[in-house]
Amino acid sequence: DADVTQTPRNRITKTGKRIMLECSQTKGHDRMYWYRQDPGLGLRLIYYSFDVKDINKGEISDGYSVSRQAQAKFSLSLESAIPNQTALYFCATSDSSGNQPQHFGDGTRLSIL
């Protein structure tokens, strides 16, 4: 079983729709992150959380919101999706001690038509 699980793996939807991407982890990590990946741009941080109900903006948070109601779950929402939010989205987790590496899920491919 994967340690970091993202659902759905693929989603196609229309402009203006509300979308929620889910991430769950079995690693027991306190810290969770959401990134988006676009060709040629690497991964950019959207939001991150250090604990339940702790929410912090990343580099590109506009148009997104997140929720951390439990240690193991971190969800990302697009309130009103637009085509330039078409991308690969990755969730990651890390332990809170020192500079621990982040561990990634397998991603959600989101297409906004």
Place this chain on the structure above:
Amino acid sequence: GQQLNQSPQSMFIQEGEDVSMNCTSSSIFNTWLWYKQEPGEGPVLLIALYKAGELTSNGRLTAQFGITRKDSFLNISASIPSDVGIYFCAGQKTYQGGKLIFGQGTELSVKP
């Protein structure tokens, strides 16, 4: 925002050749990480570097944390077809709570 400059953007090599890629930054990092991403999967950690000057190996992979703490390189020796993928460097600063700044990636193709 902060950026890491990763080069080259892509490489096409013959099986058996050695590969070298690097990342540079205008700012200092406390940790350098190297990840590999294969199609349909998330990035997987290859090597983590925690001290300036540190040289670490993982099988045929070797990475170094630059003395200035502003750069890092990754070498792959005797490449094989399964080395194909996108390699990302990432820098991390302790006081920023573990946030990663990623390079743009190096796409590696290996011809058998």
